[in-house]
Amino acid sequence: MTDNHWLIRGAKLLGRHAADVRVSDGRYAQIGNGLAAEGATVVDAQGLVLLPGLVDLHTHLREPGREDAETVLSGTQAAARGGYTAVCAMANSQPVADTAGVVEQVWRLGQEAGYADVQPIGAVSIGLQGETMAELGTMNASKAHVRMFSDDGHCVSDPQLMRRALEYVKTFDGLIAQHAEEPRLTQGAQMHEGELSSRLGLAGWPAVAEEAIIARDVLLADYVGSRVHFCHVSTAGSVDIIAAAKRKGINVTAEVCPHHLLLTDERVASYDPVFKVNPPLRESSDVAALRTALAEGIIDAVATDHAPHAEQDKTCEWAHARPGMLGLETALSITVEALGGPDNVDWDIVAERCSRTPARIAGLDDHGHDPEVGQQANFTLIDPTTTWTVVPDELSSIARNTPFAGLNLPCTVQATFLRGEATVLDGKLTDRSQETA
């Protein structure tokens, strides 16, 4: 049954003052103190922090094509449990999301699942081949209303293709999200290039392969007057380039992934493929630079790069394992940890980096709003006083490749609401199946 009326009692809005929030028919209806419960289901939220529903700019949902690793349903359930109300689905499905048909399919699957809004990202090039531009305009005009395009997994390394794509999306205020990796500098790469890669004898993925593309694309975006977004920024040098671009007023945005805020290349010494990711885990000086850049806003957003993989693709030799890690259910906890821990974190910065700014970058007008009467009620309730231990089998994702297994993390998501309806309540998924019957 659909519950249309809720009274959220005593939540600390954005971690500040406590208030009651009444939600009716999908929207915030009343915000104040001592609100009457009449006709509403009451959620006791004393001590909980209310944030706008989180928005992920970078999710691999694997459907269509690799439903043995994740589906739109399981992925959005993981998202809801992580506090997310919207996710942007990367284009490297099978088939690739490079046509109106595929992006509409992914969008519709998200609607049917009902756990989070799914905004498909379209491919920049046909088949992610980096050669011929896909029909960006057709995808934009489709029901999925695609505004962000990315060949993620691959870099748009051809500067002429990148230039044309940047020019093309200007016509509908679109955005290219670049996986910055100069492919000729990373051939055969297995881990971050540095002292440890030499010691382990593994081929290195040098920081300059990322930085060279970021520098190039900053210049291209400036030259054609378009905007560019950088996926999963992983090095201190990239931060410097982005900071310089912003000082010059160039229209660039950037995201960082939780794993790059917490883990270093030292993990690779275990040869456990769960730590294999692209771009790779870097050095502690990079981690420190990324944390500072996130706190200061040089990096605009946290994005998960949630990358589920089937067991056979991860429990094999390091060299043969697919790169990528789960992220949706652990991102909030790790972000809070990276921004100072639950006692010191500025919740407004968490809201900014994990909800408002990513919603604005992706053009998701219904998301990223603070509680305000009349606004769509997309929010999450977090308990900052609790901790939890990551147990892979307890995650909602079908895949199990979390690099955080066994780790004790701060903050639990107690509830998530999408358009005024609970997707998570008391820390558990609600049954959304009737919504789509």
Ligand SMILES: [Zn+2]
């Ligand atoms: Zn990528």
